Amino acid sequence: MKFFPQYNRVQNKEFEAAGKRLKEEISAMRGVLQSGYSDDRCSINLPADHDLLQMVLGLSQEKKGMDPEAIVVAGIGGSSLGTLAVLEAVRGKLHNREGAGIKVYFAETVDSDYTSDILSIVEAVLERGKNVLVNGVSKSGGTTETIANFEILVDLLMRAGDDYKKYVTVTTDRDSKLWNFAVENGFSVLAVPKKVGGRFSVFSPVGLFPLAVAGLNVKNLLQGAAGMRESCLREFENNPAAQSAAEIFCFSRQRNIYDLFLFGTDLEALGKWYRQLMGESLGKEYDRRGRRVYQGITPTVSVGSVDLHSVAQLYLGGPQDKFTTFVSVTNGRTDVPVPERKDYERLVPHIQGRSLSSIMSAILQGVKTAYKKGGRPFNEVVLDDKSERSIGEFLQFKMMEMMYLGFLLDVNPFDQPNVESYKIETRKNLSES
């Protein structure tokens, strides 16, 4: 992964000042490496946790030995977004097409129609005498949507066979209600380190287990993350996460929207993972000193080139309220060429015989030039490819960027106190009706 900051476009002074402020936090972050899972920032210790990896690999091998045709993850937010991001980036958005390996479905919310469609898929597999795994993922162990879907799915497996328990795995905080329930019922259980919050948990069993079952190389994912972690602990001048944080921080003084513009259909889920990371980490009513600040930057996710045909007019002609990061991939898995046929030439010239990737690349270059000419600020991230290693790098880069950004904005990037307000109201509604 390469990061190309554009700080020459920021007031240099502001950028340098942010860099100076970050020295303290970079140093504190290095200290976290020695403190296990006791610090709020401890998710950076996951990529080098070999015991945890071995445990996940052991269990996923066991479950894969049951020759499952599909795995259904019951999880929402931090319990699904990271897994989906890695899966789609590595395997493609159409990863569940026929003949492409173990199918992975996500039962996220309590949408009756969507859950019902998943149930009909699972039922069809079970009726063919094949196996389906269920992975219930809830850090707290009490997420309403997840528990509802989990109960429905376990019930379905139960009706299909007496040995249903071995197909069920639960990922949650040690000793949560769900943990105890799972142990009593004889399900497999995987613990999430307590201080690792949902949006920072992709390298914990939350992401690793379903990805390993699906056949992804999670060791490479972690190795990519571990390498990037080293880069993101360096001095500011050579630290991509700190520089990215400083840049977004400087632009956020004048612009309230941050657009992650990913060139690649398979990267959309990665964008949605980041949307939670930024939204929940920075959107805060109070700062660290308890002052009411209504802080936050609104993350938007754009996918190239699709969204050039949707929101480019706004981005190039509309208000100057956005800072953009373009994310692109150097080497795809394939390179399909446009056929060379003479009579095609008159439809769109200069694309015959070219590879789709080179056309995409010409579009991205065109967009960057248009942004520059229009005075629209952006920086750039280039991934080598969409391998587990590269995606691991990107995820770790962005998670550490967010910790630095929280520091610069003087908010706690690890809590989410305001979501309690709707949860309280929801519980009232559920208990009253």
Place this chain on the structure above:
Amino acid sequence: MKFFPQYNRVQNKEFEAAGKRLKEEISAMRGVLQSGYSDDRCSINLPADHDLLQMVLGLSQEKKGMDPEAIVVAGIGGSSLGTLAVLEAVRGKLHNREGAGIKVYFAETVDSDYTSDILSIVEAVLERGKNVLVNGVSKSGGTTETIANFEILVDLLMRAGDDYKKYVTVTTDRDSKLWNFAVENGFSVLAVPKKVGGRFSVFSPVGLFPLAVAGLNVKNLLQGAAGMRESCLREFENNPAAQSAAEIFCFSRQRNIYDLFLFGTDLEALGKWYRQLMGESLGKEYDRRGRRVYQGITPTVSVGSVDLHSVAQLYLGGPQDKFTTFVSVTNGRTDVPVPERKDYERLVPHIQGRSLSSIMSAILQGVKTAYKKGGRPFNEVVLDDKSERSIGEFLQFKMMEMMYLGFLLDVNPFDQPNVESYKIETRKNLSES
């Protein structure tokens, strides 16, 4: 469909003033009903165009008679978003699962890996001796991404059989380069009325043909739209589109983000369709009088309850820079209950035996209460169901709202001049390299 404005929360004066200004435009819009396809606003005449419907139904019947297993739409932006929106809303996001009817794939951008996955799906169908339809959709007839994918797909069909031409349909402006190419090659062709722009074209053959092939009831879709059109031509006081426009307009004076928060996994694509509609229609460098204004509202799409676990913290604790519309559905296609098992009760209380829809409804109510208590402004749209008729109503409502909003913001909602800037650069890159 029901629309619940919240204008008591807006300065009433401002809202009333907007309503007064709209009188002129409502009256002009009524005049459009008599002028065929000559006015920029003429897309409102599509729902009552019986000749066009008959033509589309005739051709789709013919193509369905070939017993296709799948249809691939090569189209991007306005040529794919509306079709996908209707398809996913009516058939569900998992509409391509086994046993759920004709499969529909969208080749939108020049992403080699995604197109390659589609090709492998198409190849597998052809190898089984089954048929695949291709629908190339480009209003101008010269959209780079669409033409590239279309050429690749036609090439694949060509290699599979001499009779390939009958499986190909082209939807484009009459007499575009693509139109002429299609006629010369013996493909079926469908014309888009010239003045109907991409983002307003879902009720033209652009959306109707692939939806009809997929087995949707496009007649009901149009009937829903036609009924809504009548409502949206009424006096301001009883006109949901005009009131919605006035409300968004008033809030946009202080808030630069409009969040369409759809409660239903299957409605996400509907949100993305609207994202283009608002982004391209209002994001303008110049106003109607040629003054440089950098106008625009940034549309965001949230999906409930998934995104409560992603960006609710930002929405409830962050900056006061958003106006929200909650969209919900009264009657889903199904209503899956959570099983009643005593030992489940301790995980999450009060959900045993309840239907998923009622839990979702309790969450939505909880969110609305939290928004109210937090002083976060919103209004609401409630769809009767996700039938073709209801979706047609919503689409027509939002398209007319956007025309009224363009009028209030004094911009031309029908052009997209700034996208030319990156297209020019892209063409340069393609011709030079």
